[in-house]
Amino acid sequence: MKSYNILFLCTGNSARSILAEALVTTLSGGKFIGYSAGSNPAGLVNPFASELVIEMGYPKEKLRSKNWDEYSLPGSPQMDFIITVCDNAANEVCPIWLGHPSTAHWGFPDPASVEGTDAIKREAFQKTLLGLTKNIEALIHLPIDQLDLLSLKKAIQDIHDK
Numbered sequence: 001m002k003s004y005n006i007l008f009l010c011t012g013n014s015a016r017s018i019l020a021e022a023l024v025t026t027l028s029g030g031k032f033i034g035y036s037a038g039s040n041p042a043g044l045v046n047p048f049a050s051e052l053v054i055e056m057g058y059p060k061e062k063l064r065s066k067n068w069d070e071y072s073l074p075g076s077p078q079m080d081f082i083i084t085v086c087d088n089a090a091n092e093v094c095p096i097w098l099g100h101p102s103t104a105h106w107g108f109p110d111p112a113s114v115e116g117t118d119a120i121k122r123e124a125f126q127k128t129l130l131g132l133t134k135n136i137e138a139l140i141h142l143p144i145d146q147l148d149l150l151s152l153k154k155a156i157q158d159i160h161d162k
Contacts, residue, residue: 004080004144006032007101013038013065014046015112016085019129022053022062023136031140035077037068046112048125081156085132086110102153106135106160135159 008020017036024034045063054060070076079101087107108131111124138159147155 001030002145003030004032005077006034006081006083007068007071007079008034008036009068009082009084010036010038010086011040012042012112013067014042014044015049015110015125016108016128016132018045018049018063018065019052019125020083020085020132020136022056022058023129023132024139026056026058027133027136028140033077035071035079037066037071039068041065041067046125048111048121051122052125052129083156102149102156104153104156104160106132108132 006024008017008024010017013036017038021034021036024032042065044065050060050063053063071079078099080099082101082103084103084105085108087105108128109124111121111128114121114124139156142152142155142159144152
């Protein structure tokens with residue numbers, strides 16, 4: 001089975017993109033290898049995001065907030081797909097990605113910006129996790145090898161627009 005590299009981008013790379021990286025890697029059974037990065041990384045992974053991805057079995061040692069420039073360097077994994085998960089990242093000028101990966105935008109509210117008790121914050125992260133899970137499960141079931149590039153790009157974007 002062919003494996004596809006997918007990069008999830010967000011501004012801070014501390015919550016949504018981290019959740020998406022872990023979800024696609026753990027749910028796809030090897031079909032996708034998830035990565036994440038940010039345009040202005042926070043430098044640390046949000047503790048509520050860490051808690052969720054470790055619960056799903058994602059290795060703690062892979063949790064790291066990183067700059068998206070890391071994936072435009074020679075020798076970095078070549079991406080097949082790039083998905084922005086926050087509106088800020090979608091509007092920023094991204095690096096030039098080698099191989100012209102298919103891109104899409106799946107905007108989700110930032111659970112890290114929710115204020116209140118830990119229970120309220122956990123609920124916000126759970127809501128984001130559920131939305132990402134729905135999208136990623138649909139992505140996993142796309143017949144990628146049967147779609148041309150334009151159809152694939154539309155199908156990936158349509159997942160979130162439905």
